[in-house]
Amino acid sequence: MLDLGPITLRVRSDIPAVLDGLMRVYRDFPVLPPDRFADVSLELRHGTGLRRFARKQAQLFVDGEPLFFPVALPLAPVLMEWGMNWVVSLREHAYLLVHASVVEREGKAAILPALPGSGKSTLAGLLSMSGWRLLSDEFGMLEVSTGALRPFPRPFSLKGTSIAAVRAIAPQMETTETYEHPEDGPMVLVRPAGDAVARRNERAEPRWIVFPTYKAGASLAVTPISKTDAFFEVQDDTFNYFMLREAGFEALASMVDRCRCMRLTYGRTEDALSFFDRLLAEERVA
Amino acid sequence: MTRPLLVRVWREPALATQLGEPLWEQLVAEARRTQLLGRLAARLEDAGVLPHIPRGAQKALASERVLADHEARVIRWEATCLARVLADLSDDLILLKGAAYMAEALQVSRGRLSSDVDILVPRERLDAVEQALLAHGWAHVKLEPYDQLYYRQWTHELPPLQHTERETFVDVHHAILPITSRLQPDVARLRARARPAADGSQWKVLAPEHMVIHSAVHGFHDGELTSPLGDILDIHQLVAEFTARDAAFPSTLLEEGQRLGVQVPLGHALRAASRWLGALHPAFDPAPPSAQARLVDAAVDAMVVRSLSATGTIGTSAAGLGLYMRSHWLKMPPVLLARHLTVKLLSKRKVTGRPDLVGR
Numbered sequence: 001m002l003d004l005g006p007i008t009l010r011v012r013s014d015i016p017a018v019l020d021g022l023m024r025v026y027r028d029f030p031v032l033p034p035d036r037f038a039d040v041s042l043e044l045r046h047g048t049g050l051r052r053f054a055r056k057q058a059q060l061f062v063d064g065e066p067l068f069f070p071v072a073l074p075l076a077p078v079l080m081e082w083g084m085n086w087v088v089s090l091r092e093h094a095y096l097l098v099h100a101s102v103v104e105r106e107g108k109a110a111i112l113p114a115l116p117g118s119g120k121s122t123l124a125g126l127l128s129m130s131g132w133r134l135l136s137d138e139f140g141m142l143e144v145s146t147g148a149l150r151p152f153p154r155p156f157s158l159k160g161t162s163i164a165a166v167r168a169i170a171p172q173m174e175t176t177e178t179y180e181h182p183e184d185g186p187m188v189l190v191r192p193a194g195d196a197v198a199r200r201n202e203r204a205e206p207r208w209i210v211f212p213t214y215k216a217g218a219s220l221a222v223t224p225i226s227k228t229d230a231f232f233e234v235q236d237d238t239f240n241y242f243m244l245r246e247a248g249f250e251a252l253a254s255m256v257d258r259c260r261c262m263r264l265t266y267g268r269t270e271d272a273l274s275f276f277d278r279l280l281a282e283e284r285v286a
Numbered sequence: 287m288t289r290p291l292l293v294r295v296w297r298e299p300a301l302a303t304q305l306g307e308p309l310w311e312q313l314v315a316e317a318r319r320t321q322l323l324g325r326l327a328a329r330l331e332d333a334g335v336l337p338h339i340p341r342g343a344q345k346a347l348a349s350e351r352v353l354a355d356h357e358a359r360v361i362r363w364e365a366t367c368l369a370r371v372l373a374d375l376s377d378d379l380i381l382l383k384g385a386a387y388m389a390e391a392l393q394v395s396r397g398r399l400s401s402d403v404d405i406l407v408p409r410e411r412l413d414a415v416e417q418a419l420l421a422h423g424w425a426h427v428k429l430e431p432y433d434q435l436y437y438r439q440w441t442h443e444l445p446p447l448q449h450t451e452r453e454t455f456v457d458v459h460h461a462i463l464p465i466t467s468r469l470q471p472d473v474a475r476l477r478a479r480a481r482p483a484a485d486g487s488q489w490k491v492l493a494p495e496h497m498v499i500h501s502a503v504h505g506f507h508d509g510e511l512t513s514p515l516g517d518i519l520d521i522h523q524l525v526a527e528f529t530a531r532d533a534a535f536p537s538t539l540l541e542e543g544q545r546l547g548v549q550v551p552l553g554h555a556l557r558a559a560s561r562w563l564g565a566l567h568p569a570f571d572p573a574p575p576s577a578q579a580r581l582v583d584a585a586v587d588a589m590v591v592r593s594l595s596a597t598g599t600i601g602t603s604a605a606g607l608g609l610y611m612r613s614h615w616l617k618m619p620p621v622l623l624a625r626h627l628t629v630k631l632l633s634k635r636k637v638t639g640r641p642d643l644v645g646r
Contacts, residue, residue: 008342035306035307035308036307036342037307037308037310037311037340037341037342037343038311038342039342039345039346041311041315061596063315063318063319063596064315064319064596065319065596090353091346091349091350092349093348093349093352093353094345094348094349240352242356243352243353243356244352
């Protein structure tokens, strides 16, 4: 039973290797007594029947019900993250859930909305190893009652060449064992760096919305975009905007109002990192 | 029989304040599994106990209310859109089930999830209704020729239509049981007694006794009891509210059941409601009238228990399969049934999916 900040999580598994992998990336989270109310209860079990012998597989159960198809054992921790994303997107309506990575420094947060292939996880991963605090990788949780961003600093996943890119600046990075996905290549989960977990209840003010694009070899390019465009682009990638009605509109509008909005194209890690440091410096002056 | 936690708390909401966190976790899981969490939230809110339960449980119930309110809005809007398209075709458009409960602002609609809108139209207007819907953004989702044929030839409804932008479903019925069914309640009588909906829309709704009868035959005759406790809850809440409004309602209901020839499924439904959620009225006899009825009652109970326990895969259990077979047996003549089951068996296809794409 773990305290993840916005939710409490119960994890069970009859597969020791899976628990070992999870403990490696989840070990900073406080363990709660087992008799506490779990917001989410997950179980990873061996595949049943003949499958169990044919191929080592894990099946995910959410509150006792199977979710998704069984996967190979090394992918089990990633499956658990997918399951948690799925459940959180359906259940946590005290927040406007924005599909984005979020990082923070000096109380100010940068929201990196996810477009497929944009590399938001990679960028957030890089920043989180370079002095920025990882607020969340999958969900920007905008608290409807306060307008602040709620941290949800879970282990984040990296794929393919991103793993090496982040390891290059953070050789001490800790991960689950590497899983070779037949289509997507290697995948790992990374333990959140620094004090991200310890400060999991410390909210942040939205200050920048940056739509990132990674293009190999490209030089840094920044294009400001209008608040209107930013509003609709972010709205397009929320999980529960319409469910929250006026409160959702108010939360999103006030977030966009408080943010500088821009597109960022980068091809080199150091360009991207120094760009974010520049953003922060400008903020200090202003 | 020890009653499941969800049933005990439903019957006695004050119990909710005495549960510790582990039992609350179990209660929420049972309610999620049976898709009744929104209804439980409404029930406990009405009982005024929400401030006295653990914070995690409060959060779960509050979130589920947001979801249920949203889905209710979606259904109401869909009913409005349907009325706009269909109003010129007939002045005899009737909302059924969840959408009707909402239009009438009945207790049963509070926190209740409806996945689609069900409507009843005159059979002779069926083609016109289908054409109008297809011309205004709805489309068929069951495209297999056999499925299309099956619905049109043997059931009481069109194949489900989905709006291509809003993605909501509409089931267009012309009767409340399949045309091959051994029971044929007189749909003209239902239509004749329908009344304008309380929400002031262009829709009509069934008379109260017919609402209950429709729910009963849907769940306990033609239905496959996919959400047994939810179906039972519908019956219980409807009958309780209608009886509170009109003391003569129970006898009206029983008479109407006789007249329409649906006393058997109505009996199953009323007995299940009383057994599980508390006696409704002295007019309803708690004893099953025959040995066969007793067997069906027992199967219903087994389904309820199973639906509340983890990984209760309905359809694979003996009771579930039994009721599935029974519901088909009652719906179709034996030769047709054999053909239907053969085609369905042969067409079972393997599903695949990418979990990482879900929820996008």
